[in-house]
Amino acid sequence: MGSAVVHVHLPPATAAASWPLLVGIPPLLASSFQPRAVLRAAIDEARCAGEDVVLTQVLSGGGGVGKSQLAASYARDAARAGTDLVLWVSASEVQQVIALYAHTAQLIQVPGALGADVEADARAFLGWLATTSRRWLVVLDDVTDPAELAPWWPAVHSGVGWVLATTRRKDGRLTGQGRRKVDVDVYSPAEAVAYIEDRLATDILTHLLDGSQERIAEELGFLPLAIGHAVAYLISQQMTCADYLALLQNPEHSL
Structure with missing residues (x-):
């Protein structure tokens, strides 16, 4: 049986957006959000371990432990700090990822993103991430199928970008190629x-x-x-x- 078709409706991108740019909507932080300093230190340590390359941190843990809240706090911090592009993607369905990549390519007028082929535009966006000098953060929230997502991870590239993902999965396909898993557990x-x-x-x-x-x-x-x-x-x-x-x-x- 074939997989279900996922329809993702996005507004048309007719003119280039101005920088800095937030695409997608990170969830609001909970009332009395706890910064979880020890866990953030582990995330930051995993990021710094890459020295001059972009590492992808994969926040892995069970439901309700606060993975998305942590990722949202990083996304909002990055936006406040003036990061050129902060992209929040719901990654439970790979078609959502592809659609938002393609939409962003249109917003920022990526060369080669012609609007006729969603996957081609998404690939053009990944190419832009791998070569741009602009600072960026891509958050892939709730990765459910690492195999399907495999071709759509932003490339590891020195200096300017960062990828943060959340998932309930534990399997090895989430790590390697510059990706490091950070276990997220319950509150202390x-x-x-x-x-x-x-x-x-x-x-x-x-x-x-x-x-x-x-x-x-x-x-x-x-x-x-x-x-x-x-x-x-x-x-x-x-x-x-x-x-x-x-x-x-x-x-x-x-x-």
Whole structure:
């Protein structure tokens, strides 16, 4: 059986965009986003290990650990710093990647991107990335099929560019050719508690804090997504941490 056809609709690119340029929409950072300094240091170390070449960092981890949030924070930092091109691509379907590459080629008027053939324009864009002197960041969010994506990774090139990918996959096809995997795990206990306390403080609800914060985080396995849902419940129900912990520990009660 053939694979499903994915239709990607993008606005027409009629005139060259001005620099710097953000293409695609990184997700908004969560309220009380935790910068996760230790994890960012690991990402930065993997990047610097390449010395004068662009490395691709592949953020690999289970659902809900915050891979896309980390990638979004880097994308937004790069945009604020004036990086010439920041491209955010949903990479769950390879056709989405190809379509956005081709669209970007039209926006920046890449030589050879004529608008008649999407894949040809996408390849022209990859060629531009490999030779340009402009600074760029390409984020490939949620890579699900490394084999299909294999021809569409931006080329490793010295000095100006950087590729950041997120995935739940662990297989070896994600590494090599300048790509390095960085494992993303759950919050540390300190990060989990800081998130709960910061989030409640933002809503002026610190009276709900009663010393049970870390116990809640532990019960939820320090998973960022689960903790985010828990805090949203605390806020909506005006419930203390101790009362919420009691609900968590009562298997007969459903939140």
